[in-house]
Amino acid sequence: MPDPDLPPFLALGLTLPGVFANLALDEALLIEADREGSPAVLRWWELPELAVVMGASCRMGEDVAVDACRRDGVPIARRASGGGTVLIGPGALNVSMILPIASAPGLGAVDEAQRWVLGRIADRLRALGLPVEVLGSGDLTLGGRKFSGSAQRRLKRCFLVHASILYGLPVDRIARYLGAPPRRQPEYRAGRAHDEFVTLLPLSRDALLEAVRDAWLPPGCLPDAPPVPEGLVAELVASKYADPAWIERF
Numbered sequence: 001m002p003d004p005d006l007p008p009f010l011a012l013g014l015t016l017p018g019v020f021a022n023l024a025l026d027e028a029l030l031i032e033a034d035r036e037g038s039p040a041v042l043r044w045w046e047l048p049e050l051a052v053v054m055g056a057s058c059r060m061g062e063d064v065a066v067d068a069c070r071r072d073g074v075p076i077a078r079r080a081s082g083g084g085t086v087l088i089g090p091g092a093l094n095v096s097m098i099l100p101i102a103s104a105p106g107l108g109a110v111d112e113a114q115r116w117v118l119g120r121i122a123d124r125l126r127a128l129g130l131p132v133e134v135l136g137s138g139d140l141t142l143g144g145r146k147f148s149g150s151a152q153r154r155l156k157r158c159f160l161v162h163a164s165i166l167y168g169l170p171v172d173r174i175a176r177y178l179g180a181p182p183r184r185q186p187e188y189r190a191g192r193a194h195d196e197f198v199t200l201l202p203l204s205r206d207a208l209l210e211a212v213r214d215a216w217l218p219p220g221c222l223p224d225a226p227p228v229p230e231g232l233v234a235e236l237v238a239s240k241y242a243d244p245a246w247i248e249r250f
Contacts, residue, residue, distance in 0.1 A: 024236035050089035083151030091168025136186030145199035
């Protein structure tokens with residue numbers, strides 16, 4: 001059950017058309033929360049088609065199998081947060097948490113904030129009998145294999161942690177559309193290839209979503225949704241997310 005001293009939450013289950021708009025919406029919600037001092041936000045979304053998403057500083061030529069993506073019509077995108085390159089789509093639930101830095105002690109530190117957010121989700125999954133561990137810089141794992149990675153973006157008053165949780169995504173597609181294992185990788189990966197390192201969380205989408213909600217929201221309560229900043233989303237798509245200069249910058 002959420003801590004009684006957690007900030008009030010807004011909740012939004014919304015998938016916009018296309019990967020660019022969804023990445024833009026995450027950033028727009030963060031900007032609005034930081035600017036207005038609005039309540040924390042929990043958002044979940046899931047693309048109906050595959051897409052590759054790089055971290056802000058990832059190298060496209062190393063991290064992405066560009067030819068395979070273009071041949072198969074899989075879009076390549078870059079988010080504004082850190083972390084590595086991921087494949088998302090059907091069977092990958094994307095979860096975004098936007099929180100005031102003052103929500104809990106220690107959240108001014110990037111690593112501590114990452115562990116705190118991922119730890120809450122891990123606790124709920126462990127309550128379902130799954131031996132989930134948080135390893136690396138923010139991976140959720142089962143038996144030493146990763147089923148979720150995460151990334152963070154920070155502004156002055158608020159921060160965003162978003163995670164992609166794999167429960168049904170075809171794991172063999174990862175090696176097809178992503179490059180070889182990255183040069184910088186967590187120690188626990190031990191050089192394993194994508195298909196030996198990544199696994200699926202053995203939960204239905206409904207059960208997974210319920211666990212994520214229970215980590216942050218009062219039981220049986222679905223709070224109001226935040227207003228969708230459509231103008232800001234459109235601006236971010238045009239000026240950043242759909243711009244080849246942003247996507248291909250490294």
